[in-house]
Amino acid sequence: MKVDGRHFRTIWLEPDRWSVGAIDQRRLPHEFIIARLVSAEEAADAIRTMLVRGAPLIGATAAYGMALAMHADPSDAALDRAYKLLIATRPTAINLKWALDQMAAALRPLAPSVRGEAAYKRAGEIANEDVGINQAIGSHGLEVIEAIAATKKAGDTVNILTHCNAGWLATVDWGTATAPIYRAHDMGLNVHVWVDETRPRNQGASLTAWELGHHGVPHTVIPDNTGGHLMQHGMVDLAIVGTDRVAANGDVCNKIGTYLKALAARDNGVPFYVALPSPTIDFSIKDGREIPIEQRAASEVTHMSGRTADGRIEIVRVVPEGSPIANYGFDVTPARLVTGLITERGVLRPDHAALASAFPERTGTR
Amino acid sequence: MKVDGRHFRTIWLEPDRWSVGAIDQRRLPHEFIIARLVSAEEAADAIRTMLVRGAPLIGATAAYGMALAMHADPSDAALDRAYKLLIATRPTAINLKWALDQMAAALRPLAPSVRGEAAYKRAGEIANEDVGINQAIGSHGLEVIEAIAATKKAGDTVNILTHCNAGWLATVDWGTATAPIYRAHDMGLNVHVWVDETRPRNQGASLTAWELGHHGVPHTVIPDNTGGHLMQHGMVDLAIVGTDRVAANGDVCNKIGTYLKALAARDNGVPFYVALPSPTIDFSIKDGREIPIEQRAASEVTHMSGRTADGRIEIVRVVPEGSPIANYGFDVTPARLVTGLITERGVLRPDHAALASAFPERTGTR
Numbered sequence: 001m002k003v004d005g006r007h008f009r010t011i012w013l014e015p016d017r018w019s020v021g022a023i024d025q026r027r028l029p030h031e032f033i034i035a036r037l038v039s040a041e042e043a044a045d046a047i048r049t050m051l052v053r054g055a056p057l058i059g060a061t062a063a064y065g066m067a068l069a070m071h072a073d074p075s076d077a078a079l080d081r082a083y084k085l086l087i088a089t090r091p092t093a094i095n096l097k098w099a100l101d102q103m104a105a106a107l108r109p110l111a112p113s114v115r116g117e118a119a120y121k122r123a124g125e126i127a128n129e130d131v132g133i134n135q136a137i138g139s140h141g142l143e144v145i146e147a148i149a150a151t152k153k154a155g156d157t158v159n160i161l162t163h164c165n166a167g168w169l170a171t172v173d174w175g176t177a178t179a180p181i182y183r184a185h186d187m188g189l190n191v192h193v194w195v196d197e198t199r200p201r202n203q204g205a206s207l208t209a210w211e212l213g214h215h216g217v218p219h220t221v222i223p224d225n226t227g228g229h230l231m232q233h234g235m236v237d238l239a240i241v242g243t244d245r246v247a248a249n250g251d252v253c254n255k256i257g258t259y260l261k262a263l264a265a266r267d268n269g270v271p272f273y274v275a276l277p278s279p280t281i282d283f284s285i286k287d288g289r290e291i292p293i294e295q296r297a298a299s300e301v302t303h304m305s306g307r308t309a310d311g312r313i314e315i316v317r318v319v320p321e322g323s324p325i326a327n328y329g330f331d332v333t334p335a336r337l338v339t340g341l342i343t344e345r346g347v348l349r350p351d352h353a354a355l356a357s358a359f360p361e362r363t364g365t366r
Numbered sequence: 367m368k369v370d371g372r373h374f375r376t377i378w379l380e381p382d383r384w385s386v387g388a389i390d391q392r393r394l395p396h397e398f399i400i401a402r403l404v405s406a407e408e409a410a411d412a413i414r415t416m417l418v419r420g421a422p423l424i425g426a427t428a429a430y431g432m433a434l435a436m437h438a439d440p441s442d443a444a445l446d447r448a449y450k451l452l453i454a455t456r457p458t459a460i461n462l463k464w465a466l467d468q469m470a471a472a473l474r475p476l477a478p479s480v481r482g483e484a485a486y487k488r489a490g491e492i493a494n495e496d497v498g499i500n501q502a503i504g505s506h507g508l509e510v511i512e513a514i515a516a517t518k519k520a521g522d523t524v525n526i527l528t529h530c531n532a533g534w535l536a537t538v539d540w541g542t543a544t545a546p547i548y549r550a551h552d553m554g555l556n557v558h559v560w561v562d563e564t565r566p567r568n569q570g571a572s573l574t575a576w577e578l579g580h581h582g583v584p585h586t587v588i589p590d591n592t593g594g595h596l597m598q599h600g601m602v603d604l605a606i607v608g609t610d611r612v613a614a615n616g617d618v619c620n621k622i623g624t625y626l627k628a629l630a631a632r633d634n635g636v637p638f639y640v641a642l643p644s645p646t647i648d649f650s651i652k653d654g655r656e657i658p659i660e661q662r663a664a665s666e667v668t669h670m671s672g673r674t675a676d677g678r679i680e681i682v683r684v685v686p687e688g689s690p691i692a693n694y695g696f697d698v699t700p701a702r703l704v705t706g707l708i709t710e711r712g713v714l715r716p717d718h719a720a721l722a723s724a725f726p727e728r729t730g731t732r
Contacts, residue, residue, distance in 0.1 A: 028686075030686075206686070219689065221691050222692050223667060223700055225697075228626045260593070306669070316670065318672040319395070320395035320576045322589070323575040325585075332595075333584040
């Protein structure tokens, strides 16, 4: 999407045709810095240090990391070394393994002399496939927004609430939850986004607000506590969130707090949509209650990073010393609270029959 | 309550029998500093700068401010001057006006020579009345906790979720939502409190966690997003929150985000209680939807104050420049989601009949 008028993806091949550019997301929202990755080691570091984050973007970065490895040394040994290096960066990231397996399968049968070119080609395809999926999500989600706009007076703003960052910064471009929003905005529909701050890591306030603002989409940052009040007062027309995993029955695992917004949406008759690329569906998990919920570091809650008035980045403690912390990363929103799942193959009912019918080739797999 | 073994109120008469001590709440949770107030001007500053906060404590501080004024000069002119000075500090604080009117009514008929002594006496009574109300809330709320403990195995912990700070720091002692918790803890019941961080002002993380920790009550600070997940997993036995205003129909206005927790409690069969002193009931407001919701400064959301690793207090910006903010201070939880109102006259159903029956003398008034 755009950053102050110029189009960016989160990762790209530089004009030299071998090094890789990426937005350094650790510096957002305070600084917009481009990183240049010139080796598999730097790509691995970029994933490990969260210079890049978001499942699809991690996959694309790993793919480009393999290409950088083949550029330096196209031997079998280098291929194996790069695979091991990259897979170890974020062990639980599903797209990471998928992308590396795709790369290895494409490269291993080839003569070393042609692996470099083939690696950049396949990495580019993996990035483009993500963009294609998100564009399709955007098209289907656009219909949802248009249908709601049609119930309002012409030109009236459609107010959309989102939680966390399922934006273009988490993908190669467009994002998942944001794809319909960017499509609607770019077509000239009046949309306005309520951006949940998303404690404790503040991905809403620091990333979603940043990307919407730089693309020019009207938005307002709100504390996570606010969405229910807005829905009670008719100030939210629909919610669209992303997801980390959807169970076979349509239960949605997403950033902690999503469930509370879904409850408020139901209580106030506000449609609640979840946008996702189909690899997020886990047909091996029957029910969302089976999804293990990660507990994360207390420091994410006790400390906050921000910019001082004179421009320094400081980390400050906001919770008293000695108070224990619980930091659950995700919660599960039962399918009964979800209006629809916006996928690359259309908007689906959140149930097993609809998911299996739309993605029959995946029902036997994770 | 206790601070590291020693009993404190939030405000008290110093051993010199004329100056007034108070906890400087602006420095919490990072520093425990006692302020000594020696004039009505200092009492007014303490209220205005939020050295003290919380409706009952503001009332008590204003009362002591009048006593300090009478100590310096018991004339009619000084009485009027102190009243005007103190009432202007927090124009919307209802307890402030109530306490000042109580003081003026007690002092104006008296000869100046006896006003000083009478002023300290009445201020002390106002402080003690608050303590008495909160103790009564604690007794009635204790029965609620005991009834829930009785459904568990002997010695099992009762997990209580609270939002914001309706603790002893907001009152003279005991607090409202915390009074039953302190009572239960002091009696030896195993209680554990889930403390909502309470963005954007973080009163939960900075004040409730501090006071529970220093009194020795087991507790865990959680992001506001977390309560729903905990309730889904049986980790919350009941919720107790405070309130800023209760409508005649039992609708509860409290810190933004309370409604979301009440929805989660209802969805998971968790009892949801609201603790309040009866002056909080506003019989002139029929329905919670009539309660105006204050919008507060964007800076409360965009900036956070905390302590750096080397001990400095710094304010940092956490939201990108240019992103608009909405900061609604309160929301309304419909009475249908409230299990009971814990008042100084017992636990009441959240409806007009129960409120009017318990407080018949107030039904004609605000």
